[in-house]
Amino acid sequence: MLTIRRIAIDTHPENTAFLLRQSNGYSAEQFQALRKIRVSGENAEILATLALVDEPAMLKPEEIGLGEQAFRRLGLPEGAPVAVEQAIPPASLEFVRRKIDGDTLRDEEIIAIIRDISAYRYSPMEIGAFLVACASFMSTQETLAVTRAMADVGNRLDWKAPLVVDKHCIGGIPGNRTSMIVVPIVAAHGLIMPKTSSRAITSPSGTADTMEVLANVDLSEAAMRAVVDREKAVLAWGGRMNLSPADDVLISVERPLRIDTFDQMVASILSKKLSAGSTHLVLDIPVGPTAKVRTQDDAVRLRKLFEHVADKIGLVIDIVITDGSQPVGRGVGPVLEARDVMAVLRNDADAPADLRDHALFLAGRVLDFDPALRGGRGYARAMELLASGEALAAMERLIEAQGRQPARYTLGEHVHEVPAHHEGRVSTIDCHRIARIARLAGAPMDKGAGIELLHKVGAEVRKGQALYRIHAQSRTGLGFARDLAAEDSGYGIAR
Amino acid sequence: MLTIRRIAIDTHPENTAFLLRQSNGYSAEQFQALRKIRVSGENAEILATLALVDEPAMLKPEEIGLGEQAFRRLGLPEGAPVAVEQAIPPASLEFVRRKIDGDTLRDEEIIAIIRDISAYRYSPMEIGAFLVACASFMSTQETLAVTRAMADVGNRLDWKAPLVVDKHCIGGIPGNRTSMIVVPIVAAHGLIMPKTSSRAITSPSGTADTMEVLANVDLSEAAMRAVVDREKAVLAWGGRMNLSPADDVLISVERPLRIDTFDQMVASILSKKLSAGSTHLVLDIPVGPTAKVRTQDDAVRLRKLFEHVADKIGLVIDIVITDGSQPVGRGVGPVLEARDVMAVLRNDADAPADLRDHALFLAGRVLDFDPALRGGRGYARAMELLASGEALAAMERLIEAQGRQPARYTLGEHVHEVPAHHEGRVSTIDCHRIARIARLAGAPMDKGAGIELLHKVGAEVRKGQALYRIHAQSRTGLGFARDLAAEDSGYGIAR
Numbered sequence: 001m002l003t004i005r006r007i008a009i010d011t012h013p014e015n016t017a018f019l020l021r022q023s024n025g026y027s028a029e030q031f032q033a034l035r036k037i038r039v040s041g042e043n044a045e046i047l048a049t050l051a052l053v054d055e056p057a058m059l060k061p062e063e064i065g066l067g068e069q070a071f072r073r074l075g076l077p078e079g080a081p082v083a084v085e086q087a088i089p090p091a092s093l094e095f096v097r098r099k100i101d102g103d104t105l106r107d108e109e110i111i112a113i114i115r116d117i118s119a120y121r122y123s124p125m126e127i128g129a130f131l132v133a134c135a136s137f138m139s140t141q142e143t144l145a146v147t148r149a150m151a152d153v154g155n156r157l158d159w160k161a162p163l164v165v166d167k168h169c170i171g172g173i174p175g176n177r178t179s180m181i182v183v184p185i186v187a188a189h190g191l192i193m194p195k196t197s198s199r200a201i202t203s204p205s206g207t208a209d210t211m212e213v214l215a216n217v218d219l220s221e222a223a224m225r226a227v228v229d230r231e232k233a234v235l236a237w238g239g240r241m242n243l244s245p246a247d248d249v250l251i252s253v254e255r256p257l258r259i260d261t262f263d264q265m266v267a268s269i270l271s272k273k274l275s276a277g278s279t280h281l282v283l284d285i286p287v288g289p290t291a292k293v294r295t296q297d298d299a300v301r302l303r304k305l306f307e308h309v310a311d312k313i314g315l316v317i318d319i320v321i322t323d324g325s326q327p328v329g330r331g332v333g334p335v336l337e338a339r340d341v342m343a344v345l346r347n348d349a350d351a352p353a354d355l356r357d358h359a360l361f362l363a364g365r366v367l368d369f370d371p372a373l374r375g376g377r378g379y380a381r382a383m384e385l386l387a388s389g390e391a392l393a394a395m396e397r398l399i400e401a402q403g404r405q406p407a408r409y410t411l412g413e414h415v416h417e418v419p420a421h422h423e424g425r426v427s428t429i430d431c432h433r434i435a436r437i438a439r440l441a442g443a444p445m446d447k448g449a450g451i452e453l454l455h456k457v458g459a460e461v462r463k464g465q466a467l468y469r470i471h472a473q474s475r476t477g478l479g480f481a482r483d484l485a486a487e488d489s490g491y492g493i494a495r
Numbered sequence: 496m497l498t499i500r501r502i503a504i505d506t507h508p509e510n511t512a513f514l515l516r517q518s519n520g521y522s523a524e525q526f527q528a529l530r531k532i533r534v535s536g537e538n539a540e541i542l543a544t545l546a547l548v549d550e551p552a553m554l555k556p557e558e559i560g561l562g563e564q565a566f567r568r569l570g571l572p573e574g575a576p577v578a579v580e581q582a583i584p585p586a587s588l589e590f591v592r593r594k595i596d597g598d599t600l601r602d603e604e605i606i607a608i609i610r611d612i613s614a615y616r617y618s619p620m621e622i623g624a625f626l627v628a629c630a631s632f633m634s635t636q637e638t639l640a641v642t643r644a645m646a647d648v649g650n651r652l653d654w655k656a657p658l659v660v661d662k663h664c665i666g667g668i669p670g671n672r673t674s675m676i677v678v679p680i681v682a683a684h685g686l687i688m689p690k691t692s693s694r695a696i697t698s699p700s701g702t703a704d705t706m707e708v709l710a711n712v713d714l715s716e717a718a719m720r721a722v723v724d725r726e727k728a729v730l731a732w733g734g735r736m737n738l739s740p741a742d743d744v745l746i747s748v749e750r751p752l753r754i755d756t757f758d759q760m761v762a763s764i765l766s767k768k769l770s771a772g773s774t775h776l777v778l779d780i781p782v783g784p785t786a787k788v789r790t791q792d793d794a795v796r797l798r799k800l801f802e803h804v805a806d807k808i809g810l811v812i813d814i815v816i817t818d819g820s821q822p823v824g825r826g827v828g829p830v831l832e833a834r835d836v837m838a839v840l841r842n843d844a845d846a847p848a849d850l851r852d853h854a855l856f857l858a859g860r861v862l863d864f865d866p867a868l869r870g871g872r873g874y875a876r877a878m879e880l881l882a883s884g885e886a887l888a889a890m891e892r893l894i895e896a897q898g899r900q901p902a903r904y905t906l907g908e909h910v911h912e913v914p915a916h917h918e919g920r921v922s923t924i925d926c927h928r929i930a931r932i933a934r935l936a937g938a939p940m941d942k943g944a945g946i947e948l949l950h951k952v953g954a955e956v957r958k959g960q961a962l963y964r965i966h967a968q969s970r971t972g973l974g975f976a977r978d979l980a981a982e983d984s985g986y987g988i989a990r
Contacts, residue, residue, distance in 0.1 A: 008550035055503035136631035
């Protein structure tokens, strides 16, 4: 038995335990074999990666050090006795190996994997192996089982209402911040729309990142309920709710590996919606040559997979396939996108028309879920609520209820304009490229970083005229982004 | 610029860098995004995982801490100035992503991946993704490219001789320690056979682990050359030679994931042989229901892949498909196997006949590479050298030349006998199960741990009679092994 000592080292997201090398007599090789250990005390246990300490001042021989992450997850006080043994790998890894070998897994096998993943029993390497094996082939039944298992392991919000609407976009289109317009419209109408969003995974901004420019989005479940009770809606970050925690773990590996298969997408999105207590979902699938979904055929395949799984888990889904051929709106990056959103809500004359139209279309589809509305009236009702200023008022109330952002985020002061190489008509804008440039500029970490699109597809430009403006908060960020843009601006210009 | 401070924490095999949290103002989220950083100083750089330190006594704000592993790999002194920036993921990861998507990669793309892997630029997760993606499909050309690239990035031994023989078994059969008999026979004959072996990966013992019971196997390249100059042969651990370092990195991930595809096997084995300077190789593929290769068809497929790649890289290969239906010899685990090997070399009356026959067969095939021997005389010559005691004498000389093991390893004192549940004839022995039980008992870390098989296939046993004896050095190890054996002993007994 060893006693716990808290070590002020944060190795998030991994659990790390520290042992004095001398006291154990492990050779470097044995150490390597033992790398993952199981630390167990009264009613609690964790798996942790082992680091060996060579400095006796840091740790006594009878102590085991736990890094911040491990200490918090184990939840026992300093000095508490714990047993340490070689971690026996989770039994479900055997199923992962079978998946690697090309097998199709049964529901209970998938449940075991997802449970172990959400309990942090898998290493990132093992999670990566599972995801990549799934990327090569997954049956529809497996996708359904993963979705269910993911929704089952975490928290499940219950809004005690027969109609809880939601709206989601599969992403990939920079500047496509429609949720921040749809939610106030729907709230103004009076449907319940507790929208939890993620932060950006591979994009320059997620809804949570952009909303955070205006309001606090890091709400506890209780705080979120209070906002919904008052305003019918909320625009919160979902990370605090423990909704589908397996998804959060999977995403932490999908992000660096940039794994984005249809199966993972469906499981991730629908498990989150199920956990969030949504009953009716409008799902936006943008299609375009540089979007996540590139052809109409793929979109139909994805639509059917969403519909199949949604039907089986009892979620009403309305899927809309939209134009994803270029970025939406003018701004890409938290501050710039928030500016676009507010311009639309305020009915500013120069508000980006494409963002407005896209949001109204989606809001109309969400409102069409309302049994009290006459069929097909959703779109007109959405226009009414926006034009009358009721949507703007609802947004202001939401911001107040969530807590107005005390920090004043401003546009990054380091600016570079990317010029047209020759005269002509803008024929294409590469979503993927624009997103990468905006990320290199610093978005979403630097809220003021991003890209201001000065011309969209169809515009006539002169040689040397600025196509877009890169904003960065650091000189390094601007340099990275400028270099990438110089290599390829992402704009196609037809002569 | 920060200055280096060495931190006495060993996080092998990962590089870890430490920064004081306060001085940086990174939020937990930014920290997560920044997790991997690039530390660069004069003529040296490494990628490292970032850990945040909350204890000011450990680190000054202007310092960056480097764990033992990172400090050693960077190779700069304490106090040296270094720059720290967010690591830009290696460009070759883009190729890995394409591989995940099902693409076939070009040679130069594979070279880029293998280079980055051997330079420790990939995280275990990224390596796992590459391996699993390769496990789902690899073209023969890709396997060849991986083999070549792996051999090219490391050290390449040159023995300045036209004929450098080698012998290798793909593994999976417990107790199959033929190399330790083949090498002394071939050395006694006078061919050059510098055999580098690995330690156990997923098995209860590798040749290096077993040889270490008798002699030092951890030789520098110079020491190994000295032994070969004197004795024509060596039985050394290959880990110190920097042969195919990418293979070592890949294996560190293959091991926990238990990835063992044909393509990886061919690339791993042949790249190591090419690096080790072998010109002629006898390769043993045991086939059996619980071996790595289960059917004759698979064996032929594997044989052809080995032959194809060997031909292209200019290695003469002779592949033998052998009986892998049960463990070879009596002992499983380092001490027990060393005992079997020495019994065969000493021509003891009770030496395990199957180990002896198997080794003689393989030694004969290796000797058949000798142009000076009349065709087909290899086997008879091998028998001569063994029966005359010349092979034993060669082994004793090898042990002396490498350095006789000063530690006296003895059999584990904790013993448990596994009984037959009923009377009958032993019809099957599960190689995989026996290996797992021996590993749980502590092999190969505990040299004296393992399994002593008291009966092999064909033996008649009475109810309650001991089938095998488990040896362990710790009570815990014995307990684990006994529990697994109680669940299923691995023996099939026909009534």
